[in-house]
Amino acid sequence: MDRDGPLGDSLHDLTEGTTEAVETLVSLWARASQTVSPRLSALQLEALLITRRNPSINLTGLAVEVGAAPPAVSRLCDRLEAAGLLRRQPVPTSRREIGLVLTLRGNEIVDALFARRSELFGDVLTRMPAASRREFLAGLEAFSEAARASDFNSGEQA
Template sequence: MTEAPDEITRLKIALSRIARTVDKQVSGDGLTRTQLSVVGTVARLGPLGIGELAEVEGLNPTMLSRVVGKLESDGLLRRSADPSDRRAARVEVTDAGRALHCRLRDQRTQLFTDALARLPGHDADSLLSALPALESLAAAIADPGR
């Protein structure tokens, strides 16, 4: 790797600052980042088993069970028995959960669209061209054995 430690630090700071700023500007209706992530994952991937969801989210099943319980009591997720194994639970998004997910996704998309439109064209183009590399970085961080 040829990047200087200062450049790595700048990348980390910029990505963290973007994430924090987006979180501040687009309210999650009082939900934590983890809770919003769980609703979003279930909304995108459809009904999931608790084990599958724990793996996708990178959470231990006990922690996930608490998160799902909170989201279920808020009316955003619904838990039911797995039809193929009655001992296992499946989780699906409710209409309210889907509406929340779509509203926040649309607001965040608009936030990025507006910000990119305010940048000089070459900067916006550079950011969009960097998407494959940023996606690879996200995957490498999520799966260190990769």
């Protein structure tokens, strides 16, 4: 693997710079999450987002996605259901399987979160030169592609 960037930067320097920039990005991301009402934990928000992306996901699937044990995810879903954000319902293709779906209120919260994230990120992006915005997006897309190509679950690197 190439250890030096095009400008002679070491991989270490690039890693450090990336880490600092991502900390700012994550802070902005978290700030958007704090504006959602009702206030939800990061895990609760993650469960809502995963359920939205995967309609009728079951408890086991959600547990795998969030990296938690099924009993803990069941309790998490109990709390989200009690708050009126999530609903358990039979899966049409299986009489025994129970799927998870967002309620109207759950969808409204996710929509509000996406809108707030877009607003915060848009504010920052407008302060960047247009060329830098394009480079930023290209870099994030390349980073995402490289991350998807890696097998992080087994601890191996691509």
